[in-house]
Amino acid sequence: MPNTALSGHFGFRRLYAYVAPAIIMQMFMSLYDVVDGLFVSNFVGITAFSALNLIWPLVAILGSIGYMIGAGGSAMAAKLLGENKIRDAHELFSFLAIVSILGGLVVAGLGLLLVRPLAILLGATDELLDLSILYGSILMAGIPCFLLQSAFESLFATAGKPQVGLGFIVAAGLTNFALDALFIIVFGWGLAGAAIATVLGQTVGGVLPLVYFRSSKTTLLKLIKPRALFGKLGGVCLNGSSELVGVASTSIVSMLYNYQLMTYVGADGVAAYGIITYLALVFAAVYFGYTMGSAPLISYQHGARNETELKNLFKKSVITMFALGVILTALAHLLAGPIADLFVNGNAHVKELTMHGFALFNWVFLIMGFNLFASALFTALGNGKVSALVSFMRTLVFEVVAVLVLPHLLGTDGIWIAMVVSEAIAFCFSTFFVMYLRNDYSYL
Numbered sequence: 001m002p003n004t005a006l007s008g009h010f011g012f013r014r015l016y017a018y019v020a021p022a023i024i025m026q027m028f029m030s031l032y033d034v035v036d037g038l039f040v041s042n043f044v045g046i047t048a049f050s051a052l053n054l055i056w057p058l059v060a061i062l063g064s065i066g067y068m069i070g071a072g073g074s075a076m077a078a079k080l081l082g083e084n085k086i087r088d089a090h091e092l093f094s095f096l097a098i099v100s101i102l103g104g105l106v107v108a109g110l111g112l113l114l115v116r117p118l119a120i121l122l123g124a125t126d127e128l129l130d131l132s133i134l135y136g137s138i139l140m141a142g143i144p145c146f147l148l149q150s151a152f153e154s155l156f157a158t159a160g161k162p163q164v165g166l167g168f169i170v171a172a173g174l175t176n177f178a179l180d181a182l183f184i185i186v187f188g189w190g191l192a193g194a195a196i197a198t199v200l201g202q203t204v205g206g207v208l209p210l211v212y213f214r215s216s217k218t219t220l221l222k223l224i225k226p227r228a229l230f231g232k233l234g235g236v237c238l239n240g241s242s243e244l245v246g247v248a249s250t251s252i253v254s255m256l257y258n259y260q261l262m263t264y265v266g267a268d269g270v271a272a273y274g275i276i277t278y279l280a281l282v283f284a285a286v287y288f289g290y291t292m293g294s295a296p297l298i299s300y301q302h303g304a305r306n307e308t309e310l311k312n313l314f315k316k317s318v319i320t321m322f323a324l325g326v327i328l329t330a331l332a333h334l335l336a337g338p339i340a341d342l343f344v345n346g347n348a349h350v351k352e353l354t355m356h357g358f359a360l361f362n363w364v365f366l367i368m369g370f371n372l373f374a375s376a377l378f379t380a381l382g383n384g385k386v387s388a389l390v391s392f393m394r395t396l397v398f399e400v401v402a403v404l405v406l407p408h409l410l411g412t413d414g415i416w417i418a419m420v421v422s423e424a425i426a427f428c429f430s431t432f433f434v435m436y437l438r439n440d441y442s443y444l
Contacts, residue, residue, distance in 0.1 A: 005160035005220070006078065006300035009309060015316055019293030021162035025153060026289035028173040030281040036194045037278055039180045041343045046350065048191045049343070050267045051124070051131035053274035054258055057251035058118050059139045062107045064247035066150025069096050071295070072240025074154035075380050076232065078296040081220060082303025093155065094226035097210065099233065100151050104144025111140040122255060123262040135195045142199030148206030158296040159221035168209050176201030242375045242387035249395035256403050257415060264412050265353065272353035275343045276361055279335065283328045287369040290320060291376035298380035307442040314377070314443040321369035332362035360416040367427045374430035381441050386433055394426035
C-alpha cells in the first residue's frame with residue numbers, strides 16, 4: 001500500500017485535522033446563500049428576500065449534479081489510488097472535469113426554461129414573481145461554474161489537498177461578499193446585484209481550480225489529456241446518486257415548505273423559513289464537510305483492504321456525529337434570537353414566526369448527522385444503491401409525507417416540526433442498513 005495522505009492510522013487528532021478544511025469549505029459554501037440573504041433582507045427588502053428564497057431551491061437542484069459527480073468520482077478515484085492505479089485515477093478525474101463543464105451548459109439552458117413556471121407553481125404573484133424570475137435567470141449563467149465548484153469540493157480531499165480546496169472556497173466566498181456590498185449598497189443594483197455577485201463568486205470557486213490541477217506537481221490527482229470514459233460515467237453517477245438525491249430532494253422539499261407556508265401564512269412565512277434554513281445550512285455544512293472529508297479515507301482503506309483502519313474510521317465517525325449533534329442543537333437554541341435579528345429588519349411579524357419556528361425545528365440537529373454519514377458511508381464503499389435509497393427515503397419519502405400531512409393535523413406547527421419527525425424515522429432506517437451490511441464491508 002503506497003504511503004499517501006490517505007494512508008496510515010487516523011487518530012482523532014489526525015482525522016479532525018484532515019476533515020477540518022472540508023468542513024470549513026462547506027460552511028463557506030453555505031454562506032453564499034446567507035450573505036446574499038443578509039444583504040438583500042437589509043438593503044433591498046423582505047419581498048426581495050422572499051423571492052430569493054422562493055427560487056433558490058431550483059438552482060440548488062441543478063447544482064446537485066456537481067455533488068453527484070464529485071462524490072461518485074471521488075470514491076472511484078480514491079479506490080484507484082488505493083489500488084495504486086495512478087494513471088487511471090488521473091484520467092477519470094480529467095474526464096469528470098470536462099463532463100461537469102459540458103453538463104453545466106446543458107443544465108443552464110434547462111434552468112432558464114423552468115424559472116418562470118416554477119415561480120408561478122409555488123404561488124408567486126406580481127412583484128414576487130418578477131423578482132424570482134430576475135434572480136433565478138441570472139444565476140443560471142453560473143451553473144457550469146457551480147457544477148465544477150461542487151464537484152471539486154469532494155475531489156480536493158481525494159487529491160490530498162483539502163487545505164487548497166478550502167483556500168479556493170474562501171476566495172469565492174470573499175468575492176461574493178465584497179461584490180454583494182459593491183453591487184447592492186454602492187451601485188444600487190438590488191436583487192440583480194446579489195445574483196451577479198453569486199455567479200462571479202462561483203466562477204472563482206469553479207474555474208481557478210482547473211488552473212491549479214493542471215499546473216500542480218504535488219497533488220494526488222492531476223488534469224491530463226483524458227480518455228472518453230463513458231463506461232465509467234454511469235458507475236460514477238450511480239455511486240454519487242445519493243448526494244444528488246440528498247441535495248436535490250432537500251431542495252424539492254424546500255419548495256414544498258415554501259408552498260405550504262404561502263398557503264398557511266403568506267410571504268412572511270417564506271421569509272421566516274428562509275432565515276431558519278440559513279442556520280440549518282451552516283450547521284448541516286458541518287456534517288456534510290465531515291462526511292466529504294472522511295469519505296476518501298474510507299474509500300482508500302476499502303480499496304486497500306485494510307479492515308482494521310476501516311473499523312477505526314467508522315467508530316470515530318459515529319462518535320463524532322453524535323457529539324456534534326449535541327453541540328449544534330445547543331448552539332441552535334442559543335443563536336436563534338441573534339440570527340433572526342440579523343434578517344428581519346424590524347419586521348415584528350417575521351421575527352415572531354421565525355422564533356416560533358426555530359423552537360420546534362432546532363431539535364433536528366440531534367440526529368441529522370448520523371443519517372448523512374450513513375448515506376455517505378455507502379457511497380464511499382461503492383454501494384451507490386443503498387446510499388441513494390437511504391437518502392431518497394430520508395428526504396423524498398419521509399420528509400415529503402411529513403410536510404404534506406402534519407400541517408393538516410397541527411397547522412403551521414406541523415410545517416416546522418416536519419423535518420424533526422422525518423429525521424427520526426430516517427434514523428431507524430439508516431441504522432437498519434448500517435447493521436445489516438456490517439459484515440459485508442467489515443467496518444463494524
